[in-house]
Amino acid sequence: MRDVAIVAFAQTRHTGTDTGLSEHELIHPVISEVKERTGLRRFGFTCSGSCDYLAGAPFSFVSALDALAAWPPISESHVEMDGAWALYEAWVRLQHGDLDSALVYGFGKSSLGDLRTIMTLQLDPYYLAPLGLDQLSYAALQAAAVGAERQELDEIVRRSRADGRGNPYAFDLPDPSDEEFAVQPLRRTDVPPITDGAAAIVLAAGDLAGRLHANPAWIRGIAHRTEPHYLGMRDLARSASAADAGRAAGVGKGPVEVAELHAQFPHEEIILRQALDLGGETVINPSGGPLAANPVMAAGLIRIGEAARRIHDGTAGRTVAHAASGPCLQQNLVTVLEA
Amino acid sequence: MGNRCAVIGVGQTYYTTKRRDVSIAGLVREAALRALEDAGLTFKDIDAVVIGKAPDLFEGVMMPEAYLADALGAAGKPMMRVHTAGSVGGSTALVGASLIQGGVHERVLVVAFEKQSESNATWALSTHLPFSASLVVGAGGYFAPHIREYMRRSGAPGHIGTLVAVKDRLNALKNPYAHLKIPGIDQKMVESTPMLWEPIRYLETCPSSDGACAMVLSSESAVTGTPAWVHGTAMRSEPIFRAGRDTVSPQAGKDCAADVYGQAGIADPRRQIDVAEVYVPFSWYEPMWLENLGFAAEGEGWKLTESGATALDGDIPWNASGGVLSSNPIGASGLIRFAEAALQVRGMAGEHQVDGARTALGHAYGGGAQFFAMWIVGRERP
Numbered sequence: 001m002r003d004v005a006i007v008a009f010a011q012t013r014h015t016g017t018d019t020g021l022s023e024h025e026l027i028h029p030v031i032s033e034v035k036e037r038t039g040l041r042r043f044g045f046t047c048s049g050s051c052d053y054l055a056g057a058p059f060s061f062v063s064a065l066d067a068l069a070a071w072p073p074i075s076e077s078h079v080e081m082d083g084a085w086a087l088y089e090a091w092v093r094l095q096h097g098d099l100d101s102a103l104v105y106g107f108g109k110s111s112l113g114d115l116r117t118i119m120t121l122q123l124d125p126y127y128l129a130p131l132g133l134d135q136l137s138y139a140a141l142q143a144a145a146v147g148a149e150r151q152e153l154d155e156i157v158r159r160s161r162a163d164g165r166g167n168p169y170a171f172d173l174p175d176p177s178d179e180e181f182a183v184q185p186l187r188r189t190d191v192p193p194i195t196d197g198a199a200a201i202v203l204a205a206g207d208l209a210g211r212l213h214a215n216p217a218w219i220r221g222i223a224h225r226t227e228p229h230y231l232g233m234r235d236l237a238r239s240a241s242a243a244d245a246g247r248a249a250g251v252g253k254g255p256v257e258v259a260e261l262h263a264q265f266p267h268e269e270i271i272l273r274q275a276l277d278l279g280g281e282t283v284i285n286p287s288g289g290p291l292a293a294n295p296v297m298a299a300g301l302i303r304i305g306e307a308a309r310r311i312h313d314g315t316a317g318r319t320v321a322h323a324a325s326g327p328c329l330q331q332n333l334v335t336v337l338e339a
Numbered sequence: 340m341g342n343r344c345a346v347i348g349v350g351q352t353y354y355t356t357k358r359r360d361v362s363i364a365g366l367v368r369e370a371a372l373r374a375l376e377d378a379g380l381t382f383k384d385i386d387a388v389v390i391g392k393a394p395d396l397f398e399g400v401m402m403p404e405a406y407l408a409d410a411l412g413a414a415g416k417p418m419m420r421v422h423t424a425g426s427v428g429g430s431t432a433l434v435g436a437s438l439i440q441g442g443v444h445e446r447v448l449v450v451a452f453e454k455q456s457e458s459n460a461t462w463a464l465s466t467h468l469p470f471s472a473s474l475v476v477g478a479g480g481y482f483a484p485h486i487r488e489y490m491r492r493s494g495a496p497g498h499i500g501t502l503v504a505v506k507d508r509l510n511a512l513k514n515p516y517a518h519l520k521i522p523g524i525d526q527k528m529v530e531s532t533p534m535l536w537e538p539i540r541y542l543e544t545c546p547s548s549d550g551a552c553a554m555v556l557s558s559e560s561a562v563t564g565t566p567a568w569v570h571g572t573a574m575r576s577e578p579i580f581r582a583g584r585d586t587v588s589p590q591a592g593k594d595c596a597a598d599v600y601g602q603a604g605i606a607d608p609r610r611q612i613d614v615a616e617v618y619v620p621f622s623w624y625e626p627m628w629l630e631n632l633g634f635a636a637e638g639e640g641w642k643l644t645e646s647g648a649t650a651l652d653g654d655i656p657w658n659a660s661g662g663v664l665s666s667n668p669i670g671a672s673g674l675i676r677f678a679e680a681a682l683q684v685r686g687m688a689g690e691h692q693v694d695g696a697r698t699a700l701g702h703a704y705g706g707g708a709q710f711f712a713m714w715i716v717g718r719e720r721p
Contacts, residue, residue, distance in 0.1 A: 001442070046576075052422075053401040058394030058463050059424055062706050066578045073591035075598075076576035076710075077430055080395065080402055080422035089419065089434060095441030096341030121401040125457075126362055129400075226408045226418040233409075244415065326405035331418065 004094050005209035005216030007202050008034040009305035011169050014197035014293045018111040023060055024067040027107050030200040031067055038202050038212045044099025046076040047090045049083035049106040050297045053118050082106055083199060083301030084323030084333050090203055091222055100208045107198035108297035115194060122327060124229060136191060140183040142328045143267040145236035156266035157189050160285055164292020171293055192264045197295030199302045217308035217337040223248035224333035231328060242275035242332035249334040256282045257316040260303035262324045264290045271329065272322060300324065304335050311339045340602055341440030343721060345566035346681035348378030348555030354518035354666035357456040358549040363398060364410035367452050370551035371411055378555040379563045382412030386444035391421040391431025391451035392670030396463035398454055411450060425705030427451065428673025429712025433572050435556045445561040452551035453668035460547055460669060479544055479621065481707060483536035485586045486623040495626060495641035501529045503622035504543045504664060506650050511661025513690035518548045518666040543622040550668035552675045567681035571602030571715040579707040586708055592631040595711040603715035609634045614656045614683045614693040615700040616676035620663045625649065659691040673703025677714055684718045
């Protein structure tokens with residue numbers, strides 16, 4: 001595989017409410033930031049990830065293109081998935097060998113609708129969606145299957161929220177305390193915050209990466225896998241697809257100093273740590289993770305950006321990033337980055 | 340351009356107004372199984388699945404790839420979902436090809452679909468983000484003014500759109516999968532239908548179809564059966580709102596064509612391409628795209644259509660399958676163009692086969708004529 005690295009990452013200062021910015025207004029500053037950091041005005045390939053249902057209108061990515069200054073016309077594509085999969089598509093495109101740079105971005109405004117209910121529409125439309133099983137309910141089913149101790153879950157939330165306070169892009173959210181269930185066994189602090197936000201990443205291949213950044217974060221492995229849709233067909237306490245993707249990406253080939261996991265609920269972190277075989281020496285979600293800021297459709301891409309940032313600033317030599325899609329971690333994408 | 344890639348299997352469903360006998364999963368599986376059968380393979384032989392469809396509001400299922408994973412044998416494999424508006428079918432093929440050309444996989448299943456009967460696409464196409472007033476209804480409302488501008492610029496006589504509508508519908512009679520099969524279709528019948536969006540009459544527009552299309556793509560070492568080799572792939576996008584953007588002949592379309600021709604070594608598309616499957620959802624887009632794609636000089640496209648050059652027995656047949664005018668499961672329409680191009684060079688297009696077709700163009704466009712996806716496939720290994 002051709003050597004490709006992350007050479008720039010930018011994210012919005014995420015908000016918990018609609019600030020009135022349209023999606024392309026949300027994206028514009030992060031695109032400008034990565035252009036400025038790399039000095040690149042044009043990219044060999046551009047790919048984005050978003051979801052029309054968050055905006056409640058079809059083609060929501062179309063106006064996003066206006067933020068790119070896509071003139072003269074650009075080579076561009078879009079996945080109706082988290083921006084992490086847009087990064088994967090761009091990485092694949094760079095493997096052809098004829099292009100050296102790619103711009104990737106992801107964005108979403110969950111504040112515009114009721115995310116908990118919207119996610120119901122992702123389920124099988126004939127048998128599952130009519131039951132009204134909403135996002136928190138299916139997450140709670142998985143949490144129940146994991147059956148973790150309350151203390152362990154609280155510790156994950158406490159750590160994530162404390163780290164989030166140290167992250168200027170994330171929120172300052174309360175620590176867990178005795179409080180009501182959102183959906184048993186999930187308490188309200190186990191639920192990720194409703195978040196609007198966007199992120200952008202620049203990929204560069206070969207020599208260009210070294211010219212654009214002193215410490216490029218090289219993608220040493222990237223892979224994703226899916227599992228059956230029906231919850232009854234999976235062992236919800238485990239993630240076979242995350243484990244497979246982790247193996248394919250080569251997570252176990254070296255020590256993992258930092259792992260940024262797209263764990264929206266504390267029990268998901270437990271499942272993912274096990275699937276990726278991450279030991280106590282791995283620092284999990286030093287950014288605070290999705291429990292501190294969860295801009296849907298950008299949150300997975302942000303994990304890759306945060307994992308790259310540790311390499312960019314020299315604080316880590318080998319990191320892992322994870323992104324998820326579908327109900328109860330149905331799809332998982334794992335990226336291994338090295339200095 | 341990376342490693343060589345070939346189409347080794349094509350599968351389509353019969354396109355029709357309402358497929359009440361199958362769920363969305365049943366629909367895509369039908370196409371996938373036919374593509375696998377064509378390639379002589381099973382789901383076990385597939386390394387990854389790429390799904391494409393137009394906006395989720397068309398069926399009301401958000402990110403349906405999650406639900407469709409089981410029906411497409413994707414469990415345990417990588418699966419991706421592409422969405423680039425009307426061009427999505429083409430983009431889906433290109434993402435699938437990219438996985439082969441990038442050396443990531445040996446065999447990839449690409450599937451695109453639309454089950455328009457589950458919802459109302461014209462409604463979904465007319466829903467806009469707040470703050471921007473929508474002055475159009477459906478795609479026809481958007482594209483009609485651009486067609487009128489083409490007619491003004493080129494001086495094309497009013498009957499050209501009718502000729503395309505008749506030609507594509509006649510071709511559809513030879514395609515077993517086509518949705519609209521209108522016996523006795525002629526110019527008079529088209530002209531007798533109601534005007535929907537001046538100058539687009541009822542029979543000059545595409546139908547709303549249920550349907551799915553699938554292809555098995557392969558690396559050189561994993562080829563089975565009769566391959567159609569990919570000679571060039573390209574995507575281009577431009578912003579929908581830009582002062583000075585030429586919506587009649589978009590720059591992104593010209594650039595995309597130049598890129599894909601360059602890769603395939605095509606200097607004169609009219610002479611070197613034997614058959615083209617081009618995204619023509621409204622009949623007037625044939626002369627417009629003839630110019631945009633370099634088959635005719637500016638202002639001359641309608642003359643090519645009028646001369647019969649684009650008919651099945653002409654020197655450059657366009658949409659031998661009947662095209663989007665005859666079958667339009669929106670998300671799949673682009674992939675059908677790409678798949679039909681492959682069928683032609685494999686010599687497997689049946690009654691609508693163009694004799695001796697060796698090089699074919701597959702084309703798709705979307706959004707406000709701002710997204711383009713194209714490929715050139717050929718009988719010979721590139």
